[in-house]
Amino acid sequence: MNIVVxxxxxxxxxxxxxxxxxxxxxxxxxxxxxxxxxxxxxxTALELKKKHANFKVTVVAMGxxxxxxxxxxxxxxxxxxxxxxxxxxxxxxxTWATSYALAKAVKKIGKTDLIFCGMQxxxxxxxxxxxxxxxQLGMPQITFCExxxxxxxxxxxxxxxxxxxxxxxxxxxxxxxxxxxKDYVPRYPSFLAINASLKKPFHTWSASDIGAEAQxxxxxxxxxxxxxxxxxxxxxxxxxxxxxxxxGMAKILQIMKxxxxxxx
Amino acid sequence: xASMDSISRNLMLDSLREYAKRRIPFDLxxxxxEKNECPxxxxxxxxxxxxxxxxLLMIPExxxxxxxxxxxxxxxxxxxARIDLGIATGVFATFLGTxxxxxxxxxxxxxxxxxxxxxxxLLVAYGATEPDAGSDLVNMRTRAEHVVKNGKIAGYRITxxxxxxxxxxxxxxxxxxxxxxxxxxxxxxETKIEGFSANKHEDKHGIRLSNTAGLSLDNVYVxxxxxxxxxxxxxxxxxxxxxxxxxxxxxxxxxxxxxxALEHAIRYSQQRxxxxxxxxxxxxYTHKLIVPNYVRLEGARAFIEYTSLRLDSGEHGxxxxxxxxxxxxxxxxxxxxxxxxxxxxxxxxxxxxxVEKIKRDVKITCIYEGTSEVLEMTIYRGRWQEHLKSRGxxxxxxxxxxxxxxxxxxKVGAHASALGLRALAAILEECRVHKLTRHxxxxxxxxxxxxxAETAWNFSIAAAAQKYSETIRFDREGWQAMARIFARxxxxxxxxxxxxxxxxxxxxxxxxxxxxNMEAIQxxxxxxxADMDLVALKLKQTFxxx
Numbered sequence: 001m002n003i004v005v006x007x008x009x010x011x012x013x014x015x016x017x018x019x020x021x022x023x024x025x026x027x028x029x030x031x032x033x034x035x036x037x038x039x040x041x042x043x044t045a046l047e048l049k050k051k052h053a054n055f056k057v058t059v060v061a062m063g064x065x066x067x068x069x070x071x072x073x074x075x076x077x078x079x080x081x082x083x084x085x086x087x088x089x090x091x092x093x094x095t096w097a098t099s100y101a102l103a104k105a106v107k108k109i110g111k112t113d114l115i116f117c118g119m120q121x122x123x124x125x126x127x128x129x130x131x132x133x134x135x136q137l138g139m140p141q142i143t144f145c146e147x148x149x150x151x152x153x154x155x156x157x158x159x160x161x162x163x164x165x166x167x168x169x170x171x172x173x174x175x176x177x178x179x180x181x182k183d184y185v186p187r188y189p190s191f192l193a194i195n196a197s198l199k200k201p202f203h204t205w206s207a208s209d210i211g212a213e214a215q216x217x218x219x220x221x222x223x224x225x226x227x228x229x230x231x232x233x234x235x236x237x238x239x240x241x242x243x244x245x246x247x248g249m250a251k252i253l254q255i256m257k258x259x260x261x262x263x264x
Numbered sequence: 265x266a267s268m269d270s271i272s273r274n275l276m277l278d279s280l281r282e283y284a285k286r287r288i289p290f291d292l293x294x295x296x297x298e299k300n301e302c303p304x305x306x307x308x309x310x311x312x313x314x315x316x317x318x319x320l321l322m323i324p325e326x327x328x329x330x331x332x333x334x335x336x337x338x339x340x341x342x343x344x345a346r347i348d349l350g351i352a353t354g355v356f357a358t359f360l361g362t363x364x365x366x367x368x369x370x371x372x373x374x375x376x377x378x379x380x381x382x383x384x385x386l387l388v389a390y391g392a393t394e395p396d397a398g399s400d401l402v403n404m405r406t407r408a409e410h411v412v413k414n415g416k417i418a419g420y421r422i423t424x425x426x427x428x429x430x431x432x433x434x435x436x437x438x439x440x441x442x443x444x445x446x447x448x449x450x451x452x453x454e455t456k457i458e459g460f461s462a463n464k465h466e467d468k469h470g471i472r473l474s475n476t477a478g479l480s481l482d483n484v485y486v487x488x489x490x491x492x493x494x495x496x497x498x499x500x501x502x503x504x505x506x507x508x509x510x511x512x513x514x515x516x517x518x519x520x521x522x523x524x525a526l527e528h529a530i531r532y533s534q535q536r537x538x539x540x541x542x543x544x545x546x547x548x549y550t551h552k553l554i555v556p557n558y559v560r561l562e563g564a565r566a567f568i569e570y571t572s573l574r575l576d577s578g579e580h581g582x583x584x585x586x587x588x589x590x591x592x593x594x595x596x597x598x599x600x601x602x603x604x605x606x607x608x609x610x611x612x613x614x615x616x617x618x619v620e621k622i623k624r625d626v627k628i629t630c631i632y633e634g635t636s637e638v639l640e641m642t643i644y645r646g647r648w649q650e651h652l653k654s655r656g657x658x659x660x661x662x663x664x665x666x667x668x669x670x671x672x673x674x675k676v677g678a679h680a681s682a683l684g685l686r687a688l689a690a691i692l693e694e695c696r697v698h699k700l701t702r703h704x705x706x707x708x709x710x711x712x713x714x715x716x717a718e719t720a721w722n723f724s725i726a727a728a729a730q731k732y733s734e735t736i737r738f739d740r741e742g743w744q745a746m747a748r749i750f751a752r753x754x755x756x757x758x759x760x761x762x763x764x765x766x767x768x769x770x771x772x773x774x775x776x777x778x779x780x781n782m783e784a785i786q787x788x789x790x791x792x793x794a795d796m797d798l799v800a801l802k803l804k805q806t807f808x809x810x
Contacts, residue, residue, distance in 0.1 A: 033278075069271045076275060185286070188279040191317040194272050195330040240537045 001150065001172065003057045004106050005045045005116040006133065007038040007074060009067040010123040018231045034070040037118025039186050041178040044148055045116045046078040052150065056080050060105050062090055062098060068204070076189035076197035083109065089207040089214055094222035095124070099132025101217060104210040106137060113172035114155065119144060119179045130177035141175040142168050148176055265324065267333030267576045270734050276321075276336075277343055283316050284347040290618060293348050293473065297621055300467055302475035304434050307354045311385040318344075320382055322359045322366065327374060328382030334509045334572040338516045339735070345520030349625035350473025352520075354387075356513055357430035357474075361388030363510065364439045364450040368493035368502040377452060381437075389435035391426040391453075391479055392503065398428075401441065401448065401500060406481065408442040408451060419487045420444065422451060425480055428632075432477030433462040439492065440481065441503065446496025450503075451486050459484040470624030504583070507634070509575050511586035514633040515568050515593035521626035522561045522597030525604035525619045527807045530554060532608055534809035543607075550800040551793070553607040556753070557600035558803060562743070563719045563750045564593035566726040569733055584646030588715045591639040594629035601626045640711030647714050648701065651692045659689040662721055673728040675744045677751030680788040681720040683781060684755030688717045690779035691762035698770040709765050713758050720754035723747045742802035745795040752792055755785045 011030045034042075042059065049055040059074030061067050062085040071082035085101055093101065106112050115137075117130030127143075134141035146165070147158040155170045160179055189197070207217055215221055241251050256262045267273070288306060296303055311319045313328075321337055323329025332340070337359065344352035358381070365377055380386060397403040406424025410417050422442050426432070438453045453460060463478035488494075492502070533544035533554070543549045571585040601623040605612035612619050630636045650658040666682035692710065700706045726733075727740075727747035736743055759780040766776055 066271075069275065072271055073275055073278075186282070188282045189275065190279065190312075190314055191276050191320050191330050192313050192328075194275045194279070195268075195325070198269075198272060 001048075001052065001055045001113045002109075002111055003045045003048065003055060003114045003116065004109060004112050005038070005042045005057060005059050005074065005079065006102055006118075006130070007042060007059055007061045007070045008035045008118070008121045008123075008129075009033070009061060009063050009070045010035045010121050013122045018229060032066070032069070034073055035118050035121045035123075036186070037120060037122070037178060037180060038070075039118075040180045040184055041116040041118045041176075042074050042077065042079070043184075043187060044178055045114070048114075048148070048150055049078060058083060058109055060085070060102060060109070062086070062093075062101055062105075065204075068202070071202065072194070072197050073189065075200045075202070076193045077187060078193075079200075081200060082202040084202070084204045085206075085210065086204050087206040089212070089217050092219040092222065093217055094224045095126050095128035095132055096223055097217050097221040098129050099136050100221065101207070101210065101212055102129070102133045103136035104212045105205060106133070108205070108210045113174075114150075115139070115173070115175040116148075117175065117177045119177045127177070130175060134175040137173075137175070139173050139175050140170060141177070142170060143177045144179050145176045146179055146181050148178075265331050265333045265576070266578075267335035267572070268331070273336050273339060274734070276330075277339060279316060280318065280340065280343055280347075283310070288347060288351065294615060294621070297350075297472045298615075300465065300472045302354065302434060302465065302473055303351065304475070307351065307387065307434070308385065310351075310355065311358075311387065313382065313385060317385075318355055319358045319362075319385070319388075322362050323378050323382045324366075324374075327378035329378070333576040334512055335569065335576055337509070338512055338568055338572050341513045341516035342520035342523075345517040346524040348473055349517055349521055349622075349628070350471040352517055353430050353471050353474035353628075354434075356517070357390060357435070358386075358388040359513065360390040360510060361431070361435070361437075361439050363390070363506045364492050364499075364502050365452070367505050368450065368498055370494055373452075373489070373492065373494075377437075384436075386436040387431055387434055389429050389431040389438045389479075391429050391432070391438045391440040393426060393428050395425060395427045395478075401503070404441065404443055404448065406440070406442040408444040408449065410445060411485065417488050419485055420451065420491065422453070422481045422484045422486060425478060427478045428466070428476055429462075429479050430632075431475055432479050433465055434475045438479070440479075441499050442481075444491070444496040448499030449496045450492035450499050452490040452492065453481070453484060453486055457484055457486075469627060470621070471628050505581070508571070508580075508582035508586035511590035511633055511639075512568055512571055512575070514629050515564065515586075515589040518590070518594035518597030518626060518629040519561055519564055519568065520597075521622050521629065522557065522593070522600035525601040525622040525626075526554060526558055526561070526607075528617070528619055529604040529607035529612075530803050530807040531809050532611075534804060544800070544804050547793075547797070547800075549607065550803075551796045553603045554803065555749070555796045555799045557596065557603055559746045559749045559753075559799065560596040561593070561600060562746050563723045564589070564596055565735065566723045566733075567592060567719045569735070570722050570726070584643055587634065587639040587642040587646070588718055590629075590634065591636055591643060591711070592715050592719050594626070595636055597626050598623075598630055637708060640708040640715075642711070643714050644701075644707045644711035648692070648707075648710070651689075652696070656689060656693050656696075659685040659692070659717070662718075663689070666721060666724060669724065669728055675748070676724045676727040677720070677744075677748035678724040678728070680748065680751035680755045680785070681717075681724045683785050683788060684717045684720055684751065684758045687755065687759040687762060687780035687785065688713060690776060691758070691766060694766050694770070694774065694776050694779070697774075698766070700766065700769045703769050706765060706769050709761070713762055716754040717758050720751045723750050737806050738802050742799060745798045745802075749792065749795050749799065752789050755788060759785050 009032050012033045057079040058081045059079045060083045061071050075082045120127035142157045144160045145157040149156045157168045159166045310316050320329040321332035325331040408420040408422045411419040440451045440453045459482040461480045466476040536543045568589045571589045604619040663682040663685040666678040670678035727744045
């Protein structure tokens with residue numbers, strides 16, 4: 001069975017802040033990581049590969065040259081092959097244009113039985129790209145999966161629904177988007193595996209390599225545009241005081257009186 | 265070895281960071297520190313090639329390692345130090361212990377031992393220091409006597425004591441320096457061998473998670489094939505050959521500890537409200553305790569990288585550069601950690617916050633792998649020769665190079681750095697004319713001044729580069745401001761302290777006051793506070809309060 005896992009490199013959201021004046025993300029010094037949902041999707045695919053000897057896993061990412069990092073990480077964790085879609089023509093693509101490019105890449109990779117995507121990326125939080133790829137490929141999809149098993153040609157997915165799980169069965173080809181299992185511990189590759197991943201087949205493909213037409217890519221091919229990004233209005237800053245409990249109480253009383261919550 | 269590609273290196277750093285986050289939380293570190301306990305299990309896990317395999321960095325690929333270069337090792341060492349310097353030392357000991365084999369081992373020895381270290385995840389210790397032989401290994405007393413069978417040297421009997429050996433009590437194998445009939449030589453000694461024993465784990469001021477023990481060798485027999493290089497008398501050369509990069513590793517430790525402590529303080533300062541506002545907004549705090557320390561450590565980082573890249577491009581030795589890298593990073597890292605305690609006030613003085621432990625830990629970087637004083641001497645000795653050989657042109661040529669740079673890039677402090685180098689050249693010349701280097705104090709102080717002036721020279725050049733290193737977390741505006749601050753401070757200290765040094769030692773100092781050009785150096789101080797304001801802001805933006 002041939003599996004493709006789509007991964008994205010994202011800024012570590014715990015470190016990102018928005019410049020309130022410009023509305024831009026402050027990226028200075030912020031490390032990039034593999035999107036955590038994609039990490040889980042990748043691990044799920046690699047677990048299947050471990051159980052089934054004839055499974056092949058290909059990792060695909062789209063982004064600038066440095067996004068090779070998440071592809072190589074996938075290979076270091078056990079994927080057989082890696083593809084990076086990198087071309088200025090992809091820049092500015094929204095979820096639909098990105099889905100188009102990823103779908104074209106999947107077609108170039110060849111016969112694909114399963115596509116794994118993270119439910120959403122932690123930078124955009126749209127949850128649209130995975131379903132978009134399925135749509136572009138005319139492939140059925142099962143979203144919000146927490147667990148996936150393969151039994152012969154049967155795909156059994158545990159899909160999260162309100163108040164529980166729905167167990168969905170499908171036949172390949174199918175695209176699955178993964179949420180994260182609550183007990184999931186992300187795996188990171190050993191030094192040796194990272195070094196060995198350099199010897200695995202890796203390809204950088206441009207728009208023309210995958211036969212993507214310029215009109216469907218980048219800003220031109222994007223039906224949605226980001227108008228602006230802004231942080232929610234901040235509440236007034238709390239005043240902090242230090243001292244003993246008694247001093248604290250005295251201070252609170254003083255403030256309450258000053259603000260006329262209490263009478264003198 | 266050349267360094268690996270940036271992506272692989274950063275993936276390794278991520279794996280190490282994530283491992284530490286999961287397995288070595290601060291609470292555990294604090295408990296082990298309190299109990300003076302080495303986490304051998306964690307070290308073994310870190311060495312497990314299927315889990316992490318951090319020790320494989322020093323082992324060439326053909327023997328099962330990953331062929332890390334100096335730059336890769338520096339980056340891993342910095343991160344290890346940020347996690348815990350005791351654990352870092354446990355890893356470093358294996359790096360160091362493997363070195364004699366890497367440097368002097370025969371192909372067969374490497375094939376056998378490096379492969380075993382890689383595949384069996386062996387902990388290694390480096391046994392050089394003795395009770396009476398630290399920096400001065402010539403006084404070594406451990407002896408290796410020939411064992412002759414059928415007229416041939418079949419093996420050696422080693423007897424002696426080793427002291428302060430990192431991993432001494434937990435290592436699976438040791439590389440031991442001993443005096444053989446043909447001179448100092450390295451031997452491979454496995455732990456489970458008759459006559460070999462380790463003493464108790466030392467009760468140390470810092471790096472308490474690192475096992476440190478004395479070793480006792482009582483007539484320990486090793487076969488002749490365990491003599492590294494199969495040739496006696498090469499031991500000291502083999503040891504010295506690697507000082508360039510082993511000192512870069514300890515430099516990375518000083519850097520990692522110092523920056524980790526400062527970054528705690530920077531984040532804390534944004535939350536701590538005093539006098540109506542956060543401490544991060546107060547110059548009395550930032551411009552004394554934070555900015556100067558951060559700037560010095562960024563200068564040290566640039567010098568570590570400069571030395572690493574030269575070593576990775578195939579240059580050998582670089583003992584003076586290695587000494588400058590280590591001396592600067594460890595002394596400035598120590599000072600930064602001390603100031604970080606001050607920056608956290610009472611909290612910094614408690615064991616609930618990491619800076620107190622970092623301060624105790626980082627002190628060792630000023631002691632092991634060459635004390636600061638030995639390094640002052642090494643730096644002075646190396647550059648004094650250059651000064652004499654070039655008839656005083658050595659630093660003047662470097663200053664000329666900076667003047668050209670200043671014409672193209674006026675914002676990197678190149679002019680101030682050049683003034684510092686010219687002052688240094690004048691001071692060295694005055695020392696030569698008046699024969700002042702007969703005073704040991706003069707030579708050691710010169711070592712200190714040289715370290716700062718050369719670091720400033722390199723910082724200006726690095727800050728002018730088109731593309732910055734992957735390690736720089738600041739934009740050009742911020743990093744260039746740091747280079748300017750460093751250059752001003754170095755120039756002023758070189759001139760003022762160099763002048764004071766000569767005046768204190770010479771009967772007359774001619775027109776040295778003019779020669780160091782103090783007036784121009786003072787003029788160059790203009791803009792210092794504005795630059796410090798800018799750097800304080802950049803630090804706050806980069807290390808946001810959590």
